[in-house]
Amino acid sequence: xxxxxxxxxxxxxxxxxxxxxxxxxxxxxxxxxxxxxxxxxxxxxxxxxxxxxxxxxxxxxxxxxxxxxxxxxxxxxxxxxxxxxxxxxxxxxxxxxxxxxxxxxxxxxxxxxxxxxxxxxxxxxxxxxxxxxxxxxxxxxxxxxxxxxxxxxxxxxxxxxxxxxxxxxxxxxxxxxxxxxxxxxxxxxxxxxxxxxxxxxxxxxxxxxxxxxxxxxxxxxxxxxxxxxxxxxxxxxxxxxxxxxxxxxxxxxxxxxxxxxxxxxxxxxxxxxxxxxxxxxxxxxxxxxxxxxxxxxxxxxxxxxxxxxxxxxxxxxxxxxxxxxxxxxxxxxxxxxxxxxxxxxxxxxxxxxxxxxxxxxxxxxxxxxxxxxxxxxxxxxxxxxxxxxxxxxxxxxxxxxxxxxxxxxxxxxxxxxx
Amino acid sequence: xxxxxxxxxxxxxxxxxxxxxxxxxxxxxxxxxxxxxxxxxxxxxxxxxxxxxxxxxxxxxxxxxxxxxxxxxxxxxxxxxxxxxxxxxxxxxxxxxxxxxxxxxxxxxxxxxxxxxxxxxxxxxxxxxxxxxxxxxxxxxxxxxxxxxxxxxxxxxxxxxxxxxxxxxxxxxxxxxxxxxxxxxxxxxxxxxxxxxxxxxxxxxxxxxxxxxxxxxxxxxxxxxxxxxxxxxxxxxxxxxxxxxxxxxxxxxxxxxxxxxxxxxxxxxxxxxxxxxxxxxxxxxxxxxxxxxxxxx
Numbered sequence: 111x112x113x114x115x116x117x118x119x120x121x122x123x124x125x126x127x128x129x130x131x132x133x134x135x136x137x138x139x140x141x142x143x144x145x146x147x148x149x150x151x152x153x154x155x156x157x158x159x160x161x162x163x164x165x166x167x168x169x170x171x172x173x174x175x176x177x178x179x180x181x182x183x184x185x186x187x188x189x190x191x192x193x194x195x196x197x198x199x200x201x202x203x204x205x206x207x208x209x210x211x212x213x214x215x216x217x218x219x220x221x222x223x224x225x226x227x228x229x230x231x232x233x234x235x236x237x238x239x240x241x242x243x244x245x246x247x248x249x250x251x252x253x254x255x256x257x258x259x260x261x262x263x264x265x266x267x268x269x270x271x272x273x274x275x276x277x278x279x280x281x282x283x284x285x286x287x288x289x290x291x292x293x294x295x296x297x298x299x300x301x302x303x304x305x306x307x308x309x310x311x312x313x314x315x316x317x318x319x320x321x322x323x324x325x326x327x328x329x330x331x332x333x334x335x336x337x338x339x340x341x342x343x344x345x346x347x348x349x350x351x352x353x354x355x356x357x358x359x360x361x362x363x364x365x366x367x368x369x370x371x372x373x374x375x376x377x378x379x380x381x382x383x384x385x386x387x388x389x390x391x392x393x394x395x396x397x398x399x400x401x402x403x404x405x406x407x408x409x410x411x412x413x414x415x416x417x418x419x420x421x422x423x424x425x426x427x428x429x430x431x432x433x434x435x436x437x438x439x440x441x442x443x444x445x446x447x448x449x450x451x452x453x454x455x456x457x458x459x460x461x462x463x464x465x466x467x468x469x470x471x472x473x474x475x476x477x478x479x480x481x482x483x484x485x486x487x488x489x490x491x492x493x494x495x496x497x498x499x500x501x502x503x504x505x506x507x508x509x510x511x512x513x514x515x516x517x518x519x520x521x522x523x524x525x526x527x528x
Numbered sequence: 529x530x531x532x533x534x535x536x537x538x539x540x541x542x543x544x545x546x547x548x549x550x551x552x553x554x555x556x557x558x559x560x561x562x563x564x565x566x567x568x569x570x571x572x573x574x575x576x577x578x579x580x581x582x583x584x585x586x587x588x589x590x591x592x593x594x595x596x597x598x599x600x601x602x603x604x605x606x607x608x609x610x611x612x613x614x615x616x617x618x619x620x621x622x623x624x625x626x627x628x629x630x631x632x633x634x635x636x637x638x639x640x641x642x643x644x645x646x647x648x649x650x651x652x653x654x655x656x657x658x659x660x661x662x663x664x665x666x667x668x669x670x671x672x673x674x675x676x677x678x679x680x681x682x683x684x685x686x687x688x689x690x691x692x693x694x695x696x697x698x699x700x701x702x703x704x705x706x707x708x709x710x711x712x713x714x715x716x717x718x719x720x721x722x723x724x725x726x727x728x729x730x731x732x733x734x735x736x737x738x739x740x741x742x743x744x745x746x747x748x749x750x751x752x753x754x755x756x757x758x759x760x761x762x763x764x765x766x767x768x769x770x771x772x773x774x775x776x777x778x779x780x781x782x783x784x785x786x787x788x789x790x791x792x793x794x795x796x797x798x799x800x801x802x803x804x805x806x807x808x809x810x811x812x813x814x815x816x817x818x819x820x821x822x823x824x825x
Contacts, residue, residue, distance in 0.1 A: 118532045148803030173664025174683050175814045185686055187667045188660045190713045197532045199711055211688040215670075218690035340545045346577050353574075355542045355692070384537045384573050392530055396538035396545075396574075409549055432688055446695050449549070507693045514697040519690045 116197045117325040122220035124213060124244055126236035127205035129228040130257040132183050134295035135202045136167030138316060141302035144191040145170065167295070171202040184209055186216035196325065207236055210243070210479045211432035214519055217244050218505075222323045224316070225254040225276070229268050229292070230261055233275050239465050242481065245283035246428055246525050248501055252280060253289045253319045255301075260294040264307040282468060283527050289319045331393065333500035334415035335361040338448035339407055343398055351382065352407055353398035354449070357502040358495075359415065361399070362390040369405055370412045371421045371491035377402035410450035412493045412503070419493040419503055424457060428497075428525050429482045433510065433517030436475035443517065445488060447506040452490040454508065459484050463528065470528055476518075483528060486520070497521035533720050537570065540708035543671060543694060544574040544655070547706045550696035551653040554582040554706075555612070555646075560592075560600035561771040562728055563657030563709060566717055569726055570708065571655070572607050583610040585654070587642050589634040590617045591752045591773040599729040614645035635773055639824045643679040646703055653696060653704045661713045662802055665817035671710045677701040679823030714801050715794050722787040731768045734785040738763050745778025769801045 123131040136153075139145050145153075149170075157166040160178060171187035172178055183204040191198040201216030217223060223244045227237050244252070254276050262268040269292045280288045291300055292311050299305035302317045314322065336358040343351045361367075365378045380400035381388050391397045399413070412419070431437060437456055445454035460483040461470040476482045497504030508518035548554055556571060558564045571580055584604055604611045616634050619641045620627045628634060646654060660667045670689045675681060687695070696704055709717070721728065739746040740759040746766060747753045752774040755761050766779035767790075784790045816824075 116532045118535055146800035146803060147798050148800055152803075171664075171667070173667055174817060176684065184684055185668050187664070188711065189667060190661050190711070192713075192715070197713075197716075212686070215688050215690055219692075340542070341549055341575075343575065344578060353545060355538060384534070384541060384570075394535050394538060395530065396541040446693055449546070501691065505691050505693065507688070507690060507695060509695055509697070514695070514699065516688045516690075516695060519688065 116192070116195055118197050118199065119320070119323060119325040120199045120201070120219050120221045121224055121320065122201040122217040122222075122244075122249075123203050123224045123226060124217060124237075124240035125205055125226040126234040126240070127182060129205065129226050129231070129237070130295045131205060131226045132168035132171045132202055134224070134226050134255055134257065134293070134301065134316070135189065135200060136170035137295045137298050137301045139170055139189060139191060140167065141298055142191060142317065182206055185212045193321065196321070198320070205236060205240075207239070207479060210239065213240060214243055214247070214430055214432075217247050217249065218519070220244070220247070220249050221325060222251045222253060222320070223249045224320075225252050226257050226295075227254070227272065227276070228258050229256045229272050230258060232272050233279065235465055238279065239479075241279060241283060242463065242465060242468070243430060245285060245527065246430070246481065246521060248497065250285060251287040251323055252285050253291065253316065253323075254280075255291050255293045255295070255316055257293050257295050259292045259299065259308065260297055264292075266310045289314065291316055291319060326394075331358045331500050332498070333358040333419070333495045333503065334417050335359045335365070335367070336419070336495070336500060336503050337361065337367075337397070337399065337413040338450075338502070339409055339411045339413065340449050342408060349400065351380070351398040351400050352413065353396070355394070355396045356391050357393045358500050360390055360392045361397075361415065365415055367401075367413045367415055368418055369407050370414055370419065370493040372406070372411070373421070374405055376405055410448075412448065414493065419495045419500075421491050421493045423489075423491055424485060424487045425494055425522055426524055427484055427486055427506075427520045427522050428528070429476060429484050429508070429518050429520040431476040431478065431480045431482060431518045433515070434478060436477045437518070438475045442511075444509040444511050445486070445506050446509060447492050447494065448503060450490070450492055452488045452492065454486055454488050457485040457487040468527055483524060494522045496523035498523065498526070533716065533723060536712055536716055537720070539692075539711065540567075540570045541574040542692060543706060543708040544571050546694050547653050547655065547672070547696050547704070548575075548581050550694075551704065553649065553651050554653040554655065555585045555649065555651045556580075556582055556655040557642075557657070558584045558586050558600065558604075559657075559771065560586070560596040560603070560729060561657070562717055562721065562732060563659065565599075565603060565726060565728060566720060567655060567657040567709060568603060568607060568609070569724060579608050583612050585612045585614060585645060587638045587645070588613050588615045588617075589638060589773050590615065591634055591775055593729070593731055593748070593768075593771065593774050595729045595731045596771055599727070602727070612645070612649070614641050616641045619644065633773070633776055635776055636819060636824070639679075639819065639822050643823050646679070651703060652698055653706055655706045655708065657709050658707050659712050659714070659717070660710050663816040665814065665820055669707065669710075669820070671707055672696055673705040673707065674698065675703050675705060675823060679703070681820050681823070683817070683821070715791070718787070718791045718794050722791055729771065731771065732790070734765055734767045734783045736763055737766050737779065739766060739779055746781070748774060748779060750774060
């Protein structure tokens with residue numbers, strides 16, 4: 111039997127601590143029978159041993175000893191689910207403010223954010239922060255599970271109040287698709303099975319909403335083809351090909367490309383992927399290409415088709431700061447952008463984002479978990495696109511030179527809601 | 529059309545190339561099991577037509593299935609790879625770990641042998657075939673997973689890892705574990721092996737074998753498993769769903785003798801591969817996390 115080919119949907123949970131993200135994912139996996147019998151048995155046994163009832167659904171993803179002891183999620187858990195036509199990669203993210211860096215890790219590749227909030231508490235600051243980060247990261251589709259409906263006796267007015275609040279924020283943040291669903295993750299109502307307590311609601315369940323989402327949106331692009339050179343392969347009998355993962359627009363044999371930052375034009379003479387020679391490739395494929403002219407291309411260079419990126423040493427960016435020490439003007443760090451690493455300094459800090467008002471207030475440093483708007487200066491030329499045009503050539507991380515820790519993630523350009 | 533296997537393959541190749549470019553001395557951990565076979569196959573693709581830019585390291589517990597060692601040697605030769613073998617027996621002989629006896633479990637002892645080999649050769653990155661769907665602790669781990677100078681993993685202090693910006697710089701004495709198959713499931717692995725028509729050790733396919741029932745598993749009678757007085761030897765048609773130490777890895781009842789039959793069997797399975805077949809994960813609730821913290825694969 112040949113199984114059908116599947117597309118790939120990447121999903122991340124976002125929202126504040128204790129609103130039920132892990133429980134909802136546990137419920138989704140259990141009710142769609144994605145857990146093996148022995149895994150379910152192990153969750154049951156661990157629940158009993160820790161005296162938290164028959165089946166603590168959060169234990170499906172909270173797999174670390176400390177997480178189970180404290181009843182919180184510390185780091186992202188990745189789980190996988192499958193339907194006949196779709197593979198799901200689920201990143202269950204932590205809600206605690208201390209672990210915002212881990213939430214950003216999980217959400218950075220998401221097509222869809224599953225926002226979980228507690229109907230009795232409404233929009234907490236941490237939920238606002240997560241939604242703001244998800245919007246910055248370019249997530250365009252959100253499914254909002256208004257959870258713990260059982261605790262407000264399935265009240266429609268309580269639901270509507272929260273929905274008004276969240277849809278206003280979602281609109282301000284520029285999400286394109288917003289679906290709100292009243293659920294009880296604990297009791298499995300409107301997750302996979304339709305609720306019997308919520309006859310006033312006739313929209314989709316969480317599973318139905320997920321099945322209706324478009325896959326692959328995180329590779330959405332408005333840029334030309336972009337191939338950051340990772341590695342140069344020497345071919346038998348001389349000659350070289352240039353290997354990397356393609357993103358942006360498709361690339362074809364015969365396309366005119368510009369090698370950047372050198373600004374040299376040449377033509378694609380061959381394309382090879384894991385399955386052999388081909389005449390064209392699309393975003394997300396690892397390929398190696400031959401070039402019609404001898405060029406001095408190497409790791410850190412970019413092959414691009416029009417419209418070309420900007421080649422610069424100074425640019426505006428939105429920066430999520432995770433470092434324990436603040437970043438101040440002129441302090442030097444290291445920046446990794448595509449396959450290039452270069453020294454970077456904070457040229458000017460315009461300000462940091464006020465999560466409550468989404469306005470930028472002035473500040474002279476970027477502190478832990480701040481989202482800042484800044485001008486950065488690099489030592490070497492880099493070829494950047496606005497993040498909204500291309501998530502690969504528009505993104506970067508900042509690295510501490512002494513410890514090699516990743517202290518920030520950044521997006522080229524100014525987010526539209528700022 | 530680009531399907532999920534193409535995307536998983538491309539992502540894995542991207543990670544292999546990125547780590548090789550950023551690290552000084554990578555190595556690929558190779559057990560001869562299906563996951564490391566897929567990893568070696570992908571590594572060959574990532575650097576073709578050049579030969580592999582790193583050696584292949586087998587941590588040999590001395591409790592192997594002979595078919596797996598035979599496959600290991602064939603695969604290494606076919607890919608023109610350089611094989612290094614680090615032996616748990618040597619660690620025992622040197623008194624670095626306690627001798628569990630000829631039939632005793634050596635699974636956890638591998639960590640010492642592995643860390644010693646990493647130090648001895650100065651490796652700063654080790655590719656492994658671990659997948660996040662295998663275990664709840666693995667589900668938490670980054671694709672590039674940082675290890676301190678003692679080889680330890682600290683699950684509370686993992687580096688942020690956004691987009692596909694993998695950063696592999698470490699200071700002297702520290703190293704990375706890199707897991708290009710992180711987002712693959714067991715079914716993805718088998719579908720890919722089928723699509724690529726890859727060779728595998730024969731024990732993955734249904735065959736007749738003498739087994740004994742022990743700890744809820746069928747263990748293969750042989751040099752590493754001797755039937756106890758109260759155990760009955762049965763001759764059954766079985767296959768192995770995972771390959772680990774011969775005295776810790778159970779066989780499953782199966783008549784799947786082709787890749788297509790295995791894909792079909794796995795797509796209908798209701799027990800996980802490690803749950804069905806691995807004694808080493810059953811020691812405690814957090815057996816994998818505890819071993820990983822110490823520096824295990």
